[in-house]
Amino acid sequence: MYDLDYLAAQLNTRALAPDAARALALTGATDERAAGEDDESLLLAVGHLVDALDREYQVDFSDPAFVLRLSVHVSNLLDRAGRGLYNRNPLAESIKTSYPLIYELPVFVSR
Known part of the structure; x- marks a missing residue:
């Protein structure tokens, strides 16, 4: 069941309009109920x-x-951590070497 929820959240962040993504992905809903x-x-x-x-x-x-989609991503991270x-990201070393700023931003956020 977790895999299905994860896949749905991934699709929601890429395929739905922001309001629908918020209603579905952030709440884990299967319908368009409001965010809690x-x-x-x-x-x-x-x-x-972001500030x-x-x-x-x-x-x-x-x-x-962007803030909405990042929130969905963070929500998924918190759920997995829980x-x-x-x-691990198999591309982490490559990103760190080739795009140091892109690598550093999430490191800063995680701290």
């Missing part, structure tokens, strides 16, 4: 992270659609 209070807290926290990235690296990620499911 926890989801609003997550969106707010991710908004603060911190802007201050630290002068990179503007304030686009609402279940003790970890996976």
